[in-house]
Every structure is written in C-alpha cells, then in structure tokens.
Amino acid sequence: MALAAPNWEELESLARREIGDRAYLERLLDLWRGALAASGAALYLDREEDDDSTTHRYLREVVAGEGPFPAALEEGDEGGELYAYPVPGGLLVARPDGEAATEAPPPPEPLTLLLASALRSLDLRQQLKRQRFRINYRVVELESVYEVGLAIASTLDLDQLSEEILLRAVSLLDARRGALYRRDGEMYRLDRIFGGEAREIFSGDDPALEPLLSGRGPGPDGLIPGAKHLLAVAIGTGTRPPGLLVTGDKESRHGVGPFGVSDRRTLSLFANQAAIALENARLHRQALEKERLEREMELAAEIQRQILPVGAPDLPGWELIGWNRPARQVGGDYFDLRRREGLLTLTVGDVTGKGIAAALLVSTLHSALHLLLDRLDVGPELVTRLNSHVHDSSASNKFITLIVAELDAASGELAYVNAGHNPGLVIRRGAKEAIELQASGLPLGLMPGGSYRRATIPLEAGDLVCLYSDGITECAAPDDEEFGMQRLIDCLVEMEGAPLGEIVACIDKQTQEFAEGQPQLDDQTVVLVRRAG
Amino acid sequence: MSESLKLNVDRRGDLAVIYTEGYINNQGGEEIAKTAYQLIDDDCKVLLLHLGGTKIVNSIGISILIEIIEKMIEIDGKLAFCSLTPTIEKTFHIMGLAQYAGIYADEPAAVAVLGAD
Numbered sequence: 001m002a003l004a005a006p007n008w009e010e011l012e013s014l015a016r017r018e019i020g021d022r023a024y025l026e027r028l029l030d031l032w033r034g035a036l037a038a039s040g041a042a043l044y045l046d047r048e049e050d051d052d053s054t055t056h057r058y059l060r061e062v063v064a065g066e067g068p069f070p071a072a073l074e075e076g077d078e079g080g081e082l083y084a085y086p087v088p089g090g091l092l093v094a095r096p097d098g099e100a101a102t103e104a105p106p107p108p109e110p111l112t113l114l115l116a117s118a119l120r121s122l123d124l125r126q127q128l129k130r131q132r133f134r135i136n137y138r139v140v141e142l143e144s145v146y147e148v149g150l151a152i153a154s155t156l157d158l159d160q161l162s163e164e165i166l167l168r169a170v171s172l173l174d175a176r177r178g179a180l181y182r183r184d185g186e187m188y189r190l191d192r193i194f195g196g197e198a199r200e201i202f203s204g205d206d207p208a209l210e211p212l213l214s215g216r217g218p219g220p221d222g223l224i225p226g227a228k229h230l231l232a233v234a235i236g237t238g239t240r241p242p243g244l245l246v247t248g249d250k251e252s253r254h255g256v257g258p259f260g261v262s263d264r265r266t267l268s269l270f271a272n273q274a275a276i277a278l279e280n281a282r283l284h285r286q287a288l289e290k291e292r293l294e295r296e297m298e299l300a301a302e303i304q305r306q307i308l309p310v311g312a313p314d315l316p317g318w319e320l321i322g323w324n325r326p327a328r329q330v331g332g333d334y335f336d337l338r339r340r341e342g343l344l345t346l347t348v349g350d351v352t353g354k355g356i357a358a359a360l361l362v363s364t365l366h367s368a369l370h371l372l373l374d375r376l377d378v379g380p381e382l383v384t385r386l387n388s389h390v391h392d393s394s395a396s397n398k399f400i401t402l403i404v405a406e407l408d409a410a411s412g413e414l415a416y417v418n419a420g421h422n423p424g425l426v427i428r429r430g431a432k433e434a435i436e437l438q439a440s441g442l443p444l445g446l447m448p449g450g451s452y453r454r455a456t457i458p459l460e461a462g463d464l465v466c467l468y469s470d471g472i473t474e475c476a477a478p479d480d481e482e483f484g485m486q487r488l489i490d491c492l493v494e495m496e497g498a499p500l501g502e503i504v505a506c507i508d509k510q511t512q513e514f515a516e517g518q519p520q521l522d523d524q525t526v527v528l529v530r531r532a533g
Numbered sequence: 534m535s536e537s538l539k540l541n542v543d544r545r546g547d548l549a550v551i552y553t554e555g556y557i558n559n560q561g562g563e564e565i566a567k568t569a570y571q572l573i574d575d576d577c578k579v580l581l582l583h584l585g586g587t588k589i590v591n592s593i594g595i596s597i598l599i600e601i602i603e604k605m606i607e608i609d610g611k612l613a614f615c616s617l618t619p620t621i622e623k624t625f626h627i628m629g630l631a632q633y634a635g636i637y638a639d640e641p642a643a644v645a646v647l648g649a650d
Contacts, residue, residue, distance in 0.1 A: 133599075136628045137592045143627065147620075167589045168620070174591045176558065194589075195556065251559045251593050 022062065025118050029092075030064035032115055035108035038083070038094035040065035043115070044073055045090045045123055058091045061122065069093060087116035089123035141266055144168045148273040156284040165245070165274040166192045172270065173263050175247035176256055177227055180235075182243045182278075195248075198224050204240045213244075215264060224248040231259040233267045236275040243278060245271050300330040300359045307366045313339040315409050319530045320344070321500040325508075326523045332358030333469045333523035334365055334400075338373065342409045345373060348421065348467040348527055349402040349444075361394055365444075369404075378406035380452040383417045383441070387452075390445035399445040403437065403467055412459040412531055417452050419444050422470050422485070427492050429462030434489045461533025464503075466492055471524035475511040483514050500528045538564050539586075542572070548579045548647055550640065554586030562597030569601045569612075578610040581643050585616035595628050602633045611635075615643040 025043060033041035044058035056075040063069055069082075073091065083104035085092040092107070092115060148165065162180055170178040177195035181188040183204065190200050202209075202220040211217025212232045219230055227248030235243030245267060249256035304326075312320035322335050332351035337344065349365055351358040368389045376382040383404065390400055403424050405416035416424065420443030423436035440453035459465065468488065475483040491510055495503040504526055511524070538561030541552040549572045555561060569580055580601075584590075590598075605612040613635035614625065625631050637643035 133592075133596065133628070137595075139627050140592075140624050143623065144620075171589050171591050174558070174593055251591065253559060253593060253596075255559075 025062045025115075025122065026064060028111065028115050028118060029062050032092070032108065032111045033065045033094060035111055036083075036094050036105065037097055038065065039097040040067055040069065040095040042067075042069035042093045043090065043119060044093060045119070045126065061090075066095065069095070085112065087112070088120055090119045092116075092119075141172050144172055145270055145273055148270065148277055156281050158278070158281040158285050161277055161281050162192045165270075165277070166194055169245055169247055169267060169270055169274075170194050172266060173231065173247050173259060174251045175231075175249060175259075176251055177224055177248035179224055179246045179248075180243065181246070183240060188244060191243075196224070196226065198246075219246070228256060229258040231263055231267060233264065233271045235271045235278060242275065243271075245274065296356065297329045300356050301326075304330055304359050304362060307363060308335065309337050312337050313344065315339060315344050317532050318344070318407070318409060319500050319532060320528070321504060322525075322527045323504045323508075324523070324525045325520070327471070327520045330356060330359040331523035332362060333471065333525040334362045335467075335525050335527050336366070336369065337527065338370075340373070344407040344409060344529075345378060345404065346407065346465075346467060346527055346529060347402065347404045348424075348469060348525055349400050350421065350469045350471075350523070350525075351400050352398055357395075357398070361390070361398055361400065364393055365390065365400055365402075378404050378415055378417060379454040380417065383419055383444070383452040384450055387419070387442075387444045387450045388448060391448050394445050399443040401443045401470075403439075405437070405465070405467070407459070407529065413456050414459055414465065415454055415456045417441075417454050419450075419452060420446075422468060422473060425466040425468075425485075425489060425492065426457060426459070427464045427466070427489070427496070429460065429496070432493055434466075434492070459531045461531050462497075463531050464492060464496070465529040467527040469523060469525040471520070471522035472507065472511060472526065474522060475515055475524070476518065476521070477514055478516050478518055483511050487514070500530060503528060537561070540564055540568055542568060544572070544577065547577065548581065548644070549577045550581045550583055550644075552583045552586065557584075557587055557590040557594035557598070559591075559593040559597075562594040566597050566601055570604070573604065573608060573610065578608065579647050580605065580610070580612045581640070581647060582612065582614045583616050583640055584614060584618075584621060587621065588618055590621050590624065595624070595630070598630060599628075602630065606633065611647065613637060613643050613647055615640050 029041050029043050041064045042060055043062040045061050047057050047059045058073040060069055060071050081095065083094040083096060085104070085107050092112065148168065166178050166180045169175070179190060179194070179198035180192040182191045186204050187201050188204055190198055199220065199222050206220045208217055208220045212219030212230065213234055215231070219232060224230060224246060229250060230246060230248050232244055232246040234241035235245055247259070247267065250259045250263065308324055309322055312322060320337060322337050324331070324333055324335060326333065332353055334347070334349040334351070336347040347369060351361045351365070365386070368386055372382050372385055383402070386402070401421040402419045403416060403421040405414055405424065407414050416437050418424065418437055418439040419441050420439050423438050425434040425436060427434050435457065437455070437457070440455065441450055466488070472488055473483055473485050487510065488507065491507055492503065495506050507526055538553060538555040538557060543550045543552070551565065551568055553561070553565065557565065565582070572580060602612050615637040616639050617625065617636060622636060625636060635643065635646065637646065
C-alpha cells in the first residue's frame with residue numbers, strides 16, 4: 001500500500017480550528033483515509049457507560065469516505081474486513097480499497113497522532129458533558145427530595161401525594177415501572193401503579209417481603225408481572241411499615257438492568273421524606289372525616305331537638321313536664337306530649353343503641369306515631385301498627401321499648417299500652433308505694449304482628465304519674481350497683497306535692513350523686529303528670 | 534397509567550408540533566428522536582414539543598432530548614417546549630435544556646414566538 005504525502009498547508013489551516021471540532025475531525029479523518037489509500041474510515045469513541053461494565057464499547061462518531069461502518073463496536077468485533085488502530089480513548093477504523101491484507105498496514109504516523117489528539121479532545125469534551133449531565137441530574141434528585149419535603153406542608157390530598165411520590169420515584173431511578181402499596185391491617189394493598197400491572201394485595205407476613213426489602217430476593221409472586229429487576233424500600237419504619245415503594249427495571253440506552261446500590265440509597269432517602277408526607281396527609285384525612293362526622297352528629301342532634309317537645313301543652317287541671325338528657329350528642333330516647341282536644345297523649349320510648357342509627361329510628365317512630373294518632377286512639381291496634389312499621393323499617397338487631405298513655409283530662413282516666421318498656425309508676429296522694437303500669441307485649445320491631453293489651457287506671461287529685469327510661473333506673477355506681485326502681489319511687493314519694501320541675505331536679509341530682517362522677521352511659525328521660533287539687 | 538409514549542405530529546410549513554402523551558424514557562425518547570429526525574430530513578427547521586400529555590421524564594429521555602437539541606443547532610434549526618408540568622419545567626432548567634431550547638407556557642405562546650422568527 002502506498003502512503004500519500006499529507007497536504008501540510010491544509011493541515012496548518014485545519015490546525016487553527018479548535019481541536020475536537022467535528023468538521024476538523026471529518027477533514028482530518030479523510031486525510032488519514034487518503035494516506036492509507038482506504039475507501040472509507042471511521043472514528044470511534046470508547047464509551048464505558050455502565051459502571052460495572054468491563055468490556056470496551058466503541059460508538060461511531062465520524063465517518064469519511066465509503067461505508068458502511070457499524071454504529072457500535074464491542075471489543076473484539078474489529079478485524080475481518082476492517083483495519084483497526086486503537087488510540088487513547090477510541091479506535092480508528094479503515095476499510096481497505098479492495099481485499100484486506102492479513103495484517104493492517106502501518107498507519108500514517110503524523111496524521112494518526114493528530115487524529116488521536118483531536119479524538120482525545122473530543123472524548124474529554126464528551127466526558128465533561130456526561131459528568132455535567134450526571135451532576136445536574138443529581139441536583140434534580142436532591143430537588144425532588146426537597147420538594148417532597150415541601151409537599152408535607154403544602155399538599156394534604158393523600159391521592160395526589162401518592163401519585164406525586166410514585167412518579168418522582170420512577171423518574172429519579174430511571175425505572176420503567178413502579179407501584180406504591182399502603183398497609184391495610186395485616187395486608188399490603190396496591191395504592192398507585194405506573195407502567196403496567198401489579199399485584200393488588202399481599203400479606204404483610206409474606207416470607208418473600210423481607211428479602212425483597214433487603215435486596216436479596218424477588219419479592220412476593222407476581223408483584224410487578226414481567227419486571228426482571230425490582231427495587232423496593234419501606235415507606236416508614238417498623239416490622240410492618242405503613243407503605244412500600246417498588247420500582248421495576250432500571251433503564252439505560254441499551255435496555256433494562258438491575259438497580260445499583262446508589263439507587264437504593266436514593267429511593268430510601270426519598271421514601272423517608274414520603275413517609276412523613278403520607279402520614280401528614282393521612283392524619284389530615286382522619287381529621288376531616290372526624291369533622292364531617294361531628295357535623296353530621298350536630299345535624300342529627302338538631303333534628304332530634306326539633307322532634308322532642310319544648311315545654312308542655314297547657315291542660316287545665318293538670319301539671320305536666322318532660323325532661324331528657326342524651327348520653328351522647330344524639331340519643332336513642334324519645335318522649336312526646338301531645339294534646340288532642342280533651343285528651344293528652346304521653347309517650348316514652350327507648351331505641352336500642354345510641355348515636356345516629358338510634359336517632360334515625362327515633363325519627364321514624366315519631367313520624368309513624370303522629371300519623372297514627374290522627375286516626376287511632378291509644379290501644380292495641382295503634383301499637384300493633386307501630387310495631388309493623390318499626391319492624392319493616394329497621395335492622396333486625398334494632399328495637400324500641402315504648403309506653404304510650406292517653407289521659408282523659410275531664411274524667412282523669414289514664415289508658416296505656418306498654419310494649420316492653422320499664423313499668424310506668426303511679427303514686428297515689430299520700431301513698432308510700434307505687435302502682436306499676438306493666439308491659440303487655442314485646443318491644444316494637446322484634447317480631448312482626450304482636451299482641452298488646454290496653455289497660456286503664458283512674459287518677460285522683462294529687463296522683464302522680466311517672467314515665468321514664470332505663471337510663472334512670474340503670475344508672476350505675478362505681479361498684480356497678482344500679483340506681484333501681486325503688487330509689488326512683490322513694491324520690492317520687494319524698495317529693496310529694498313539690499313542683500314537678502323540682503321533682504325532676506331531685507331525680508337528676510340523686511342519680512348523679514349515685515353515679516359518683518361516673519360518665520352517663522345511657523340516655524335519661526322522665527315525664528311527669530299530676531292531677532291538680 | 535401507560536408506559537408507552539403516544540405521539541401526534543402537526544406540520545405547519547417550517548414548523549412542526551409534536552404532541553406527546555406518556556412517559557419520556559428510553560423508548561419514548563427514541564420515538565421522539567425518530568420522529569424529529571424524520572421531520573428534519575423533510576426540511577423542517579422548527580420543532581415544538583408539546584408535553585401537555587406527559588407527566589414524567591427520566592434521565593435517559595432527557596439525554597435523548599438533548600441530542601435532538603444538538604441536532605437542531607447543527608442544522609441551524611430551533612426546538613422549543615410548551616405545556617410542561619412544573620416538575621418537568623424545573624428539571625429542564627436544571628439540566629440545561631432551557632439554555633438552548635425555549636420553554637413556553639402553552640402552544641399559542643410558543644407559536645407566537647416561533648412563528649414570528
């Protein structure tokens with residue numbers, strides 16, 4: 001092979017350009033090709049992109065003359081139809097004009113040195129570019145961790161925060177896929193997913209979980225189906241942390257591979273910030289839920305306050321009072337005082353349970369009772385219909401004890417039906433004992449149909465009727481002893497002749513003293529009626 | 534959320550708007566590069582990448598976008614971005630893309646500037 005003499009004038013002109021300039025390299029390479037009498041030449045840069053790679057990989061940068069030249073060459077690929085000349089930081093490759101000789105001809109030294117120098121300059125520039133890219137991306141990582149920290153103060157929407165955390169984790173680690181799990185009791189439940197499918201739920205006891213978190217195993221079966229490499233870290237601390245952040249398949253320009261040690265550190269740092277953010281958002285959601293429930297309870301209490309009578313109807317020749325104190329904001333006790341011409345209907349009921357469910361049933365009872373009282377007198381038919389209505393419109397474990405009485409103001413006759421309620425009490429003037437108005441049937445709502453009996457009792461001047469709920473008689477002392485019906489009777493007897501308001505105050509005072517400061521566990525209701533004279 | 538990137542191209546004379554939807558990662562970046570290089574071969578000198586449908590970009594995707602910017606500079610062309618999420622916009626600023634490519638709030642704002650050049 002004949003070596004062509006270089007054109008020194010052109011070289012001098014080229015040398016004035018910046019070393020590493022692409023046009024300079026192209027022209028220099030073409031001169032080099034001409035000097036070798038080759039049909040084509042290419043300049044490859046050594047690119048060790050993967051830190052753990054030990055094989056040199058060369059990428060084509062500049063071509064002169066005829067090709068083709070492969071875009072990339074692995075160490076050992078060179079040879080065959082091509083002449084290869086390793087230089088620091090890369091490879092010069094020539095395609096012979098005709099059949100390749102067994103051994104590559106010696107390269108033109110001055111041009112090769114110039115090319116090697118220019119290639120080195122290009123290589124350094126590109127290394128600098130890659131380093132700058134890595135440093136900048138490190139700043140992006142730190143910014144992301146910082147911004148998740150900021151989100152603690154600014155984002156309290158749990159769903160939005162979960163998505164933000166997952167997207168940032170996938171992006172930061174160059175992952176192809178990702179999933180965020182949140183603990184739900186003993187299980188981990190999929191909360192957010194990116195890039196395909198993931199297992200919906202798995203046990204916190206899954207033996208594959210710990211190896212996954214320590215980087216020693218692939219994790220529970222089918223966690224991210226199809227992903228070849230997983231990296232998972234705990235969000236939060238403890239043997240069963242509140243969440244898990246899983247990323248799958250780290251990307252590079254050549255495909256996907258495993259995550260490195262620095263990826264685990266980055267993801268852990270990120271998850272630590274995310275744990276605080278998620279916990280804050282969870283607590284905020286809880287607080288909102290509590291606030292919503294409190295608003296609902298207040299609304300229910302308001303409805304109930306409107307159901308229960310304020311004051312008592314005026315009935316000449318009779319004194320009346322009704323009093324109620326719920327154990328919670330909304331109670332399950334009900335009382336009603338309703339005058340219809342010369343008749344007064346007195347009702348006391350007690351719904352099983354307390355809170356909103358009990359209040360709703362109280363509302364149902366109130367509506368049904370008022371509708372029926374427009375058409376029926378107090379008697380078995382009224383209570384049987386009430387029973388059917390309550391049975392049809394309440395849960396199987398809900399029932400109502402009820403005593404409903406009808407007083408004829410003129411004659412003084414009290415007719416009543418007691419459906420499983422505490423016995424009403426009648427204290428005759430001057431008596432030390434009470435007459436009990438006993439139950440004649442089951443509480444409302446227990447069974448369809450039912451059988452009830454109407455009974456009557458005449459009331460004389462000074463006779464006192466007391467209807468009450470079990471919150472009075474079952475009020476408990478610290479040793480669990482109940483206040484009981486006898487103490488209530490004693491109070492009524494002792495307060496004979498006193499204004500009804502004072503009798504109610506006495507019952508309240510005595511039950512509270514009996515409870516010795518124990519919290520009120522059940523709703524308390526008292527209705528008193530006394531014939532004047 | 535899908536991992537694959539969907540692209541739509543709207544060619545308007547010298548300007549082409551590339552709409553992306555999905556993850557700009559290795560695969561997504563290569564898709565954008567393929568489309569961009571094809572447009573360059575078809576004498577398109579101004580590219581607007583509309584990232585309104587993209588919530589996430591990784592470092593591989595960014596490195597490919599940088600290569601496209603370099604290619605545009607080589608041919609004296611211009612590349613710009615619009616409709617970026619705040620996170621992606623911040624990332625582009627940190628990574629230096631904003632030094633060589635315009636970043637606009639939305640498509641009309643970008644077209645007003647690119648079309649006027």
